[in-house]
Amino acid sequence: MKKGRIQSEPRALISLEEVSMNYSRDGSPALDRISLEVEAGEFVFIVGDSGSGKSTLIKLLLHELRPTGGTIIVNNVNVGKLRHSKLPKYRRNIGVVFQDFRLLKDRNVYENVAFAQRVISVPSRKIRKNVPSVLSLVGLAEKYKQNPRHLSGGEQQRVALARAIINDPPILLADEPTGNLDPKNSWEIMKLLEEINEDGTTVVVVTHNREIVNAMQKRVITMKKGVIVSDQARGGYIDEDY
């Protein structure tokens, strides 16, 4: 298992030190000297107003953006200094889901999930074994032949989740995974994320869903205008006028 590796020097799985992100030179920074640690096995909510920098944070962790300041260490890798040739290997440590699912509409559920293994050259023999098992984990074993267009939003997000975890990454990032879902489906997805976390994966969820955050009693990091204004171990959704 790759999860929760023991390191020679004890260090959090995700660690940000004074991280800043400026999209433009003159504007105010999207992230302003943020420091943050997430230990292996944690479940973390990130909440905050629109434009507070949550998605920017996710993009930095995925190395879709390079920070303009500070240090990001993930799984002992200095992400800011990551060489291009090492990027694919780094990304295989991180599963990710988005609000808009990002499924491939020209192939069925099975192929959408298998895709994640095909593009990293897993032998077909293993793919045939892994896909059904991960699909049954997210409760879609019967719908493997369907096209994602014919699935409900909740089902589509579960396909995306299956795709994100099939390669068994130690970290799972979710940027507003329930943003397009009704309350019932939102709850199902959150419960799945919790299960995945209980299996050992570190889960970071960006969300606006106040009700769920308050009910689940997890660690909650609240952001405002590019800074962390609160970090509670078992918290709830902080109101705007904090």
Next chain:
Amino acid sequence: MRIINSFFYSFGQGIKNIFRNKLFSLATLATIGSCVFLFGLFYSVVLNFQYIVREAQQSVAVTVFFEEGIADGRIAEIGEDIKKRGEVSRVEFVSAEEAWETFRAENLGEYADSFGDDNPLEGDDNYEIYLNDVSMQDELVSYLEAQQGVRQVRKSAIVANMLSSVNSLVGYVAMGIIGILFLVSIFLISNTVAAGIAVRREEIGIMKLIGATDFVVRAPFVFEGIFLGFLGAAVPLVVVYFIYSRITAYVIEHFSLLNSLLKFLPVNEIFYTLLPVALIMGVGIGFLGSFMSVHRYLKV
């Protein structure tokens, strides 16, 4: 194992791309196809031309006659000098007696005896000089005319000269047209591949997030180009094969008069070089075109 898997994955995706992108693929195939088709035709024509010219050159000779009363030693000396020249392949001494014999046999037939033992070509000892490069004929002639003891130099045929200049003209025109088609083909392939990349932006983004290597992201598009190039070359080659066989067979059968003038190379001899050259050309076009697009539009 991983590498083999990536290879097969990329290869399979490359072929799928062609079908996802039917219209562009067809246009590309048509262009590469006409490029290779024209190439095949010109190639056959040029090869046959060269063949005919080579054959013709074999029979082209420059004849040197000597001044009266020249010493035999001087004739031999001139002969040695000629042999040393690079463009000369063969020098034959023809004595006046031989010349007359040949002429008599070829042209006079039964009237030959009326000349009795007189040789009207008395004093016409000569060299027949065969060239390995007809374009050097004029130079050789002026060299010979400058030699002491030479009375007359006779060029046997301008035909060969003309043949070789037509030959190179055909070659240049062919190369020009093929060059243009080559560029157009590369341009079209790179557009086809660029369109494929545009259509699959989202998929490429997901691949990168999942941790696909640059090879796996890019290779399908390059395979797509190579495959289109290969197919675009293979189809017209088959067509050229049949057209060539048919035309040569038809000409030989129906225009037997031309047979002494026109000699066709057998189709297999043409394809012995045309096949690999054209396939490499098609694959090369495909590779270059897709490679360009992948590097321009697929910054990984």
